[in-house]
Amino acid sequence: MEERKILLEEEDMPDKWYNIQADIEIPPPLHPATLEPLKPEDMEPIFPKALIKQEMSKDRWIRIPEEVKEIYRIWRPTPLYRAIGLEKFLKTPAKIFYKWEGVSPPGSHKPNTSVAQAYYNAKEGVERLTTETGAGQWGSALAFACRFFGLKCTVYMVKCSYEQKPYRRILMQTWGAEVIPSPSDKTEFGRKVRQEMPSTAGSLGIAISEAIEDAIKHENTKYSLGSVLNHVVLHQTIIGLEMKKQFDMLDLKPDVICGCVGGGSNFSGGIFPFVPDKMKGEEIKFIAAEPMACPTLTKGIYAYDFGDTAQQTPLLKMHTLGHDFIPPAIHAGGLRYHGDAPLLCKLVDEGIVEARAYYQNEVFEAAKIFAQTEGFVVAPETAHGLKAAIDEAIRCRKKKEEKVICFVNSGHGHFDLAAYDLYNNGMLQDYEYPEELIREAIQRLPCI
Numbered sequence: 001m002e003e004r005k006i007l008l009e010e011e012d013m014p015d016k017w018y019n020i021q022a023d024i025e026i027p028p029p030l031h032p033a034t035l036e037p038l039k040p041e042d043m044e045p046i047f048p049k050a051l052i053k054q055e056m057s058k059d060r061w062i063r064i065p066e067e068v069k070e071i072y073r074i075w076r077p078t079p080l081y082r083a084i085g086l087e088k089f090l091k092t093p094a095k096i097f098y099k100w101e102g103v104s105p106p107g108s109h110k111p112n113t114s115v116a117q118a119y120y121n122a123k124e125g126v127e128r129l130t131t132e133t134g135a136g137q138w139g140s141a142l143a144f145a146c147r148f149f150g151l152k153c154t155v156y157m158v159k160c161s162y163e164q165k166p167y168r169r170i171l172m173q174t175w176g177a178e179v180i181p182s183p184s185d186k187t188e189f190g191r192k193v194r195q196e197m198p199s200t201a202g203s204l205g206i207a208i209s210e211a212i213e214d215a216i217k218h219e220n221t222k223y224s225l226g227s228v229l230n231h232v233v234l235h236q237t238i239i240g241l242e243m244k245k246q247f248d249m250l251d252l253k254p255d256v257i258c259g260c261v262g263g264g265s266n267f268s269g270g271i272f273p274f275v276p277d278k279m280k281g282e283e284i285k286f287i288a289a290e291p292m293a294c295p296t297l298t299k300g301i302y303a304y305d306f307g308d309t310a311q312q313t314p315l316l317k318m319h320t321l322g323h324d325f326i327p328p329a330i331h332a333g334g335l336r337y338h339g340d341a342p343l344l345c346k347l348v349d350e351g352i353v354e355a356r357a358y359y360q361n362e363v364f365e366a367a368k369i370f371a372q373t374e375g376f377v378v379a380p381e382t383a384h385g386l387k388a389a390i391d392e393a394i395r396c397r398k399k400k401e402e403k404v405i406c407f408v409n410s411g412h413g414h415f416d417l418a419a420y421d422l423y424n425n426g427m428l429q430d431y432e433y434p435e436e437l438i439r440e441a442i443q444r445l446p447c448i
């Protein structure tokens, strides 16, 4: 009988994160005003020292504090599943696996970093964290984490989500966070946006600007980001490190690892521990999947850009659609950030990682097949990585190849059922972000 679920013992949970900065080098972040490489003290108004150190560290292994492991143990180690039902449905000779991160209380991989970030902030005497959230996954992960370390939490939630997706707002409030629709009148930048664009639905870039402004202007308050930055992807490497141990238990090695990319944290966390193997010559394919509606890696350019709309953040060298990108309203599939993690972008630029973009109807079709063959209803974001895995499995059927395919199953879709409803009723429209908008946005990139 084939094993369906590969479980690690609690004591086999990794006790260090893997820092890929020991093995690859990226162009430094630049100060937004001087354009000089950023110094650690430049980041101190918004991040605690321990996280700044991790952001710039070249140490290959970083110890996971006992207090963080204590909380991780609520849901970690997470199971690796063999997708037997999906394999049968696809009639593929490939073995398909998925690393299931939906078992955390907020329902995604995001608490792998929110718990660590809350811990380091609390340890340095911070009393409140601010952040932004789109659909609410990151906000809920941070609200959950702040609870465990006695921190207050303020979440700027993109206005259209605040209005259309009440359940994650309720979840954040249940964990004790204050949730503010963005753009708001709480910040100078929010007020300015509301004056200039009274009917705007908001964007992640705007909400980030508000959360940073709030942190800078208040005592004992820092800002927390749920993706993109080096320390965030560092914390997420626990996904790939566990996966490695689980494949070792099976005496298998993945040939292909797929995952979805919004800011790049779950996918990077899944693949980074395998990247040194590829650099040593092992054959392993990494596929990053993103929406056609926000095609950062496939159509964006690799250049320095701001992380937010107000141009307050350091400049990061990354694939970008431009810092003033506002995602199309008809897009239901999540993954709406204009940039991506610089560490991941570097791997894409070097050809170590392949990127693919998908339309939302084909993504939801994959999600529905998965729900009907494996049972789990995954987040629309996650379904992009799943779609890539299904495509690979179909390719294996055509070529009669018995490959081992794994995808990072980043979270459940229980709060995204309205999007499933649209799909079930044939009401989702495919949308491709127009090339001319990308060309225009590139004109507005900082000149470096």
Ligand SMILES: *Cc1c(COP(=O)(O)O)cnc(C)c1O
Pocket (backbone or CB within 6 Å): 107, 108, 109, 110, 137, 138, 226, 227, 228, 260, 261, 262, 263, 264, 265, 266, 267, 335, 379, 381, 382, 410, 411, 412
């Ligand atoms: C936030 C989120 C993503 C996208 O963020 P990354 O940083 O790219 O991982 C993907 N899946 C789920 C379930 C999420 O909550």
